[in-house]
Amino acid sequence: MIILAAILSLLACTLLALSQRKHWKKVAGTELAVHASKAIRVCGWLLLVAAWVLCIIGEGVSFAALILPLLIATASFITALILGFQPKLLTPLAGVFKR
Amino acid sequence: MGWLHTCFGITFSVILFAVFWTGTLTVFDKEIDQWMKPELRIPITDNVSLDEVVLPRLAELDLLPLSAVWIGMPRERVPVIRLHYKDANGKAHEEGLHPRTGEVLDLTDSDAGSEFFFRFHFMLHIPGILGYYIVGLSALAMMTLVVSGIFIHRKIFQEFFTFRPQKKTRRAVLDFHNLTSVVALPFHFIIPFSGLLILITSYFPWSMAVPFEGDIKQLDAKLAAYEKPVIKPANEPGDPVGTLDRYIDRANSIWRAQEGEGTSDPDWVAIFNVNDAKTYVVVERFFANHRVALGPDQVVFDPNNGEMIDQFKPLPIHAASNWLEGLHWIQFDHWPLRWLYFLAGLSGCIMIGSGLVFWIESRIKKAQPDATSVRVVRAISTASITGIILASVGFLIANRLIPKNINLDAIHRHELEIWTFFFIWALTFVHAVVREKSAWREQCFAIAIASVSAVALNWVTTGDHLLLTLGRSMWSIAIMDSVILVCAATALWSGLRLQRRLRESRNVAVSIEG
Numbered sequence: 035m036i037i038l039a040a041i042l043s044l045l046a047c048t049l050l051a052l053s054q055r056k057h058w059k060k061v062a063g064t065e066l067a068v069h070a071s072k073a074i075r076v077c078g079w080l081l082l083v084a085a086w087v088l089c090i091i092g093e094g095v096s097f098a099a100l101i102l103p104l105l106i107a108t109a110s111f112i113t114a115l116i117l118g119f120q121p122k123l124l125t126p127l128a129g130v131f132k133r
Numbered sequence: 134m135g136w137l138h139t140c141f142g143i144t145f146s147v148i149l150f151a152v153f154w155t156g157t158l159t160v161f162d163k164e165i166d167q168w169m170k171p172e173l174r175i176p177i178t179d180n181v182s183l184d185e186v187v188l189p190r191l192a193e194l195d196l197l198p199l200s201a202v203w204i205g206m207p208r209e210r211v212p213v214i215r216l217h218y219k220d221a222n223g224k225a226h227e228e229g230l231h232p233r234t235g236e237v238l239d240l241t242d243s244d245a246g247s248e249f250f251f252r253f254h255f256m257l258h259i260p261g262i263l264g265y266y267i268v269g270l271s272a273l274a275m276m277t278l279v280v281s282g283i284f285i286h287r288k289i290f291q292e293f294f295t296f297r298p299q300k301k302t303r304r305a306v307l308d309f310h311n312l313t314s315v316v317a318l319p320f321h322f323i324i325p326f327s328g329l330l331i332l333i334t335s336y337f338p339w340s341m342a343v344p345f346e347g348d349i350k351q352l353d354a355k356l357a358a359y360e361k362p363v364i365k366p367a368n369e370p371g372d373p374v375g376t377l378d379r380y381i382d383r384a385n386s387i388w389r390a391q392e393g394e395g396t397s398d399p400d401w402v403a404i405f406n407v408n409d410a411k412t413y414v415v416v417e418r419f420f421a422n423h424r425v426a427l428g429p430d431q432v433v434f435d436p437n438n439g440e441m442i443d444q445f446k447p448l449p450i451h452a453a454s455n456w457l458e459g460l461h462w463i464q465f466d467h468w469p470l471r472w473l474y475f476l477a478g479l480s481g482c483i484m485i486g487s488g489l490v491f492w493i494e495s496r497i498k499k500a501q502p503d504a505t506s507v508r509v510v511r512a513i514s515t516a517s518i519t520g521i522i523l524a525s526v527g528f529l530i531a532n533r534l535i536p537k538n539i540n541l542d543a544i545h546r547h548e549l550e551i552w553t554f555f556f557i558w559a560l561t562f563v564h565a566v567v568r569e570k571s572a573w574r575e576q577c578f579a580i581a582i583a584s585v586s587a588v589a590l591n592w593v594t595t596g597d598h599l600l601l602t603l604g605r606s607m608w609s610i611a612i613m614d615s616v617i618l619v620c621a622a623t624a625l626w627s628g629l630r631l632q633r634r635l636r637e638s639r640n641v642a643v644s645i646e647g
């Protein structure tokens with residue numbers, strides 16, 4: 035359960051990053067439309083909520099209260115490193131929303 | 134706010150880095166113990182019988198009458214039985230017993246992770262209360278820095294995922310500082326907060342003693358009596374305790390009846406009023422495995438009739454503080470969370486270190502780079518960041534190089550290891566003063582070489598190399614060796630990157646002069 039929550043957190047963080055214009059441009063090479071930005075952001079937040087629910091189901095409220103913030107921290111850090119060093123790794127993910 | 138952030142940052146960064154670094158290492162303190170005391174590398178034993186293993190050992194010992202004996206149950210991370218007692222002369226002893234054979238293990242005399250790094254984390258290895266206060270003030274400063282940082286970093290959401298390594302050093306370092314600060318912001322706040330909460334009675338003992346007219350001894354006595362009954366000795370000789378296993382089973386069944394099958398087993402058993410007619414046994418869970426909250430669950434038995442005398446469970450009002458304390462102590466069995474703590478701790482180190490480096494780079498840009506003040510601060514920064522890392526690796530190397538049975542009159546073996554740590558740390562400062570800009574790079578390379586040497590020395594002195602430990606599921610040692618090798622690789626990468634930047638800046642300087 036925690037592995038799934040970690041994957042969802044990473045996916046959520048990359049989507050939240052891609053919903054920002056400068057990161058989108060760096061990854062996709064195009065301008066990001068306002069409605070697309072909103073859609074990506076909503077998807078990101080929904081995935082974070084899903085990760086939170088999975089954490090609570092799998093680990094209980096007490097552990098989930100520690101695990102989720104740390105999962106999000108790690109996922110955000112990884113996302114920033116990918117955007118800093120290898121932004122093109124996220125191009126396939128951006129491609130999903132380009133369509 | 135900017136002024137506050139800079140002022141507190143410069144004043145407390147060195148201490149904060151040391152506290153965060155040793156705290157991060159303490160996340161794996163038991164693994165460091167196993168690495169530095171190879172006698173602890175034994176497989177975990179199920180169904181340990183204290184009656185077969187500990188009671189015969191207690192019968193051999195000449196225990197101080199009316200003292201207490203504490204028995205630590207073996208765990209995955211501490212696979213031996215820990216026995217704490219006082220001999221007839223009142224001298225305290227700590228022994229490790231093999232959980233199957235009861236053999237007293239000849240442990241390497243080392244303070245290792247759960248003593249040296251752990252104590253350094255909250256008292257900086259300074260005797261007395263001074264170290265506590267310095268760390269406490271630093272924790273307060275850390276909370277102030279986190280809050281003031283939020284006000285300074287105006288684009289906190291716009292730049293949440295921003296890291297631009299290709300930019301100039303100052304910009305890249307500031308990005309890294311912001312990134313590591315923001316992503317783990319709750320962690321960076323709650324860790325110093327919970328640390329202060331744990332030690333609040335050490336910082337202000339007189340505040341809790343006010344209801345007892347300032348008498349701290351009376352306060353301690355009341356606190357002790359609150360958790361478990363204090364039974365006065367009869368001062369008549371009594372029979373030794375005949376069984377401990379039965380009390381453990383009964384305590385387990387009581388807890389399982391109350392909390393369900395999944396609840397954790399006791400982690401300590403204590404015998405009070407040893408050798409007295411009114412001796413009693415306490416079965417305790419202090420660091421329960423399967424929950425965050427810390428707090429003693431205790432069941433007290435009278436060995437004379439085998440009856441339960443008392444049961445203590447923390448009141449619901451303790452739940453919040455026990456949870457906060459538990460999240461700082463990290464004694465729960467949760468490997469993924471342990472790793473997340475380790476990563477968050479490292480991010481704290483990076484945050485503090487990058488903040489310090491950014492400040493220095495800014496001063497170098499504004500002032501003369503060769504000014505004495507800049508040179509001193511740069512040397513202190515280098516020694517406080519790469520220096521303490523090198524000293525920590527040196528501590529591990531000293532552990533493997535100093536003979537186990539070394540016999541020196543004036544100094545114990547574990548003190549030699551600690552002196553090595555502080556000697557290397559001091560040496561890194563001297564090196565940083567002498568080598569100036571090159572010190573960062575050279576100390577990074579030194580860390581890389583030292584780390585690989587530490588892993589090699591573990592192999593040579595114990596025969597346990599990484600492939601073997603992985604193959605035999607000796608996870609503690611495999612984790613330690615792997616983390617040390619990752620440390621070596623990171624240090625090498627950083628050193629090479631610094632070398633490239635230094636070369637580029639020199640080329641630019643030469644071309645400007647040309």
